[in-house]
Amino acid sequence: MNQSDVRPLPLILMGAGGHAKVLLSLVRACGYDVVGVCDPGLVRQGISHWRGIAVLGADDVLDQYAPSDIELINGIGQVVGGNLRRVVHESASAKGFRFPPLVHPAAWLDDTVVLEEGVQVMAGAILQADVRIGCASIVNTSASIDHDSRVAAHVHVAPGVTLCGGVTVAEGAFIGSGSTVIQGVVIGEDALVGAGTVVVRDVPARGVLIGPSARTRSVPDS
Known part of the structure; x- marks a missing residue:
């Protein structure tokens, strides 16, 4: 059998x-079978169906499933800080559960x-030659990532972001909507680039770059 x-x-x-x-719109566009949704808030409200799929329960409902089956x-x-x-x-x-990479049919x-496990690429996104996206990162609607860029795990590249060639984004960083990162820049771990x-x-680890004048400060310890 072919793969x-x-x-x-x-x-x-x-x-x-x-x-x-x-994401539900994405997987429907891809024709995937969605068993249902797990959400404790829906359970508390007594809601049995959400957007046409069954509410299965809270997160503990996964104990009823084998990782080999779903x-x-x-x-x-x-979100920032969450x-x-x-x-x-x-x-x-x-x-033992797996999160497959998901790519909207309208992305290019x-x-x-290379997409690692759990990556989500939304509609209108463009990923160019030799880009690599790390585990569980989001490339949101109409974001553009140019050649040879590296995005680590648990990063959010928000809608409309442009990463020029050879950009490096470290784990946990958040790149706000509509921002532009010029070629070769390094965004440090858990750093925040504000919208626009x-x-x-370069932005240091836990650094925050915001506003038209691109002021840099550090994220306070939690």
């Missing part, structure tokens, strides 16, 4: 917020692009 003949496993969506809505979609959005998305990914991965990826910022120099 192309192997049917993807059914999917369970984790979370039912705005990011999950976008795969997961991480529908938790990545780690719930990473917690959901790491907790389910520790139980060069054949040399033009980044012309």
Whole structure:
């Protein structure tokens, strides 16, 4: 049997917020089978169906499934200063569940692009030659990542971002909507680039670059 003949496993969506809505549209556009959604908030409200799929329960419902029978979609959005998305990914991965990379049919990826587990590439995104995207990162709507750029794990490249060639983005960074990072710049671990910022120099780990004048400061310890 050819690998192309192997049917993807059914999917369970984790979370039912705005990011999950976008992902549900993505997987439907790809023709994937979605078993249902896990979301404790929907359970508390007594909701049985959400956007046409069954509400299976809270996160503990995964104990009823074998990792060999289903795969997961991480529908938790990545917000500045929050780690719930990473917690959901790491907790389910520790139980043996897999998050497949998801690519909207309206995105464009060069054949040399590498996507690690759990990467989500939304509609209108463009990934050019020899780009690599790390585990569980988001390349959001209409973002553009040019040749030879490296995006590490648990990064959010927000809608409309432009990463020019050879950019490096370290783990946990957040690149705000509509920002532009010029070629060769390094964005440090857990750094934040504010929406609409033009980044012309490296940003240190936990650094924050915001506003038209691109002022840099550090993220306070939590």
